[in-house]
Amino acid sequence: MRATDQPISASAGLSAGIGLRLRELRAARGLSLSELARRSGVGKATLSGLEAGTRNPTLETLYALTTALGLPLSAALPAPEPPAGEAGGEAAVSGxxxxxxxxxxxxxxxxxxxxxxxxxxxxxxxxxxxxxxxxxxxxxxxxxxxxxxxxxxxxxxxxxxxxxxxxxxxxxxxxxxxxxxxxxxxxxxxxxxxxxx
Structure with a gap:
């Protein structure tokens, strides 16, 4: 079964940030969109949409991609939320x-x-x-x-x-x-x- 994306409660900014990070990680490893799609089992169109920030990633999709890149999940996520009392948004991903x-x-x-x-x-x-x-x-x-x-x-x-x-x-x-x-x-x-x- 291929990993797919599904709607999650993530802001457009979060999706765009994750997409940009995925593109950077893929490029740093010298992988084409097609090759990462093949290695991860994520459809090429889905991966393209994620990298463009037009699709919301699910937990399953992010794990498939980061595992194929040889990285932990946190490599694709924004920096952790600030300590209690400091301003900042929550970067939640859902499965x-x-x-x-x-x-x-x-x-x-x-x-x-x-x-x-x-x-x-x-x-x-x-x-x-x-x-x-x-x-x-x-x-x-x-x-x-x-x-x-x-x-x-x-x-x-x-x-x-x-x-x-x-x-x-x-x-x-x-x-x-x-x-x-x-x-x-x-x-x-x-x-x-x-x-x-």
Whole structure:
């Protein structure tokens, strides 16, 4: 199945900023629009619209593109929102049932770690494709109860609970009941992936 774009609640400025960043990242790697579309499974017309800022990207589409570029998701997003009390807008991206806001990005010699505030809406499952080898996700639930993880069995995580799983395989998120889940998600990507020199 090809990644597609769907409407999300993002401002035109956010879409344009993400599009410009995607174009810069693609050009820096010497990839044509067609080649990135092929590697990511995102349609060429969709990719062109995203880069032009005329289409809103979904979480699934952004992950497909950044994975094909050999980068973490945060590479395509605007800088994290400012600390509480400072002016700034929220850069939220949405998937089928999950909304994510990048709060912080940390980088050291070994890894890039991204911290997101997420919301899991009830009534569906957010399926995430495998991230690059060595990627691990850590979830802390603030409110509601989530079912998360990789493989056949999902782990139930309630308020105050946490769970970690290998995210270099397909994995899922869903609300356990009809109540929305509020959580913090930390995604740790190896700094250098095997295909990088």
């Amino acid at each position: 089928r049932v999950l909304d994510a806001v990048l709060l912080e990005r940390f980088e050291d010699a070994a890894a890039v770690s991204e911290t997101y505030r997420i919301r899991i809406r009830p009534g569906g499952v957010q399926r995430s494709a495998a991230h690059p080898p060595g990627t691990v996700e850590h979830l802390v639930v603030l409110a509601g109860t989530a079912l998360v993880g990789a493989g056949a069995d999902l782990v139930e995580v309630g308020p105050g609970g946490h769970h970690s799983w290998a995210a270099d395989v397909p994995h899922r998120y869903r609300a356990a009941a009809r109540q929305e889940v509020a959580a913090v998600l930390v995604v740790r990507h190896p700094h250098r992936w095997p295909h990088e020199s």
